[in-house]
Amino acid sequence: MGWAIGRAAVTGNPELARRKALEKLQGLAGLDDPESLVVPILIDAILMVESHRGARHPFTQLPELTDAVDALLRELTLTEKAAAWAAE
Helix, strand or coil: CCCCCCHHHHHHCHHHHHHHHHHHHHHHHHCCCHHHHHHHHHHHHHHHHHHCCCCCCCCCCHHHHHHHHHHHHHHHHHHHHHHHHHHC
């Protein structure tokens, strides 16, 4: 994904990385059903945190969380492109 913040940006300047992520999330208002994309991500994140609290093994749900985030980002990008095309 072209907009990716990247590990170096997140660790080097977390506040700037947060602002960039928040800017991207502002596009949620343009989606038909943002809750259907956001709620599963939040649930996965909560379950991941709870299932690994105090554990020292790899995250088993990381691929699902990654897939959910990728789906959300695809929808946001499509919404942004549609808005840009409509403005032309």
